[in-house]
Amino acid sequence: MTDDLVLYTHPMSRGRITRWMMEEIGAPYRTELLGYGGAMKGEAYRAVNPMGKVPALRHGATTVTEVAAILAYLADAFPQAGLAPEPGSAARGPYYRWLFFCAGPVEAAVTNKTLGVEVPDDPRMRGMVGYGSLEAVLDTLEGAVADTAFVAGDRFSAADLYLAAHLGWGMQFGTIPKRPAFEAYVGPHFARPAAKRARDIDDRLLAQAGSAA
Structure with a gap:
């Protein structure tokens, strides 16, 4: 350590x-x-x-x-x-795009939906909401991950980690629907050795916290 x-x-x-x-x-x-x-x-x-x-x-x-x-x-x-494409490479743009799409529109839209926050069906109001609608966010995300293993170039990156984590968590707890494209994208990433190690560590810590309560 x-x-x-x-x-x-x-x-x-x-x-x-x-x-x-x-x-x-x-x-x-x-x-x-x-x-x-x-x-x-x-x-x-x-x-x-x-x-x-x-x-x-x-x-x-x-x-x-x-x-x-x-x-x-x-x-x-x-x-x-x-875990990041080379600066200046063609994959660097998509890497930033999807990393921060997840941090912005995905996070905001899913959180608002979970809390029951509804965007008024008024073009003036909807224009104030950066993500537009949850369906628009999910459809855009599906288009990014459908039929591909990686969203930025030809290898796993931090953008894939972030997207897979959000999708996996959301599908597990019902805040994101289990679309086939999402499940197909998340599965191989969650099977990575580092992902398994991380889950094991945190699950063990969570169990210890529960037993000490």
Whole structure:
């Protein structure tokens, strides 16, 4: 373990996505587990992330929050892992496009739907909502992943990790419908050794937290 690379997380949070990325890059890291409410909202952790939420990453003197930003940062900080297309390559544009499409429209549309927030059927109102509608977001996402293994170039990238994690989580909990294209895309990515290791780690931590409660 090392203090140079630290993941602040909780095993039932978006930190599971970052955990997967940590396992993909293969660098030694230390985990700081934070409970909801107490430690996560405490003064010490707010010095790391003033929002008082996880995940967060500390790499030496650099602190990064927000899942998409953490993934993009790690992909560039550890190029030997091959999780980002080369800068200037034809695949770099799609890589950024789908990484941040997931962080923006997908996250917002799915969250709003889950909370029962309905966009008024008024062109003036709908124009204020960046994602337009949940169906538009899902249809666009389906077009990106249908009949392809990777959304940016010819190899797995942090964009695939993020999309697969969101789709897999959403289909598991019913916030995203189980479209055949989504299931076909997610399956091979969830079967990656790093994905399995990450799930095993967080599932074990979650079980330990439950037994201690």
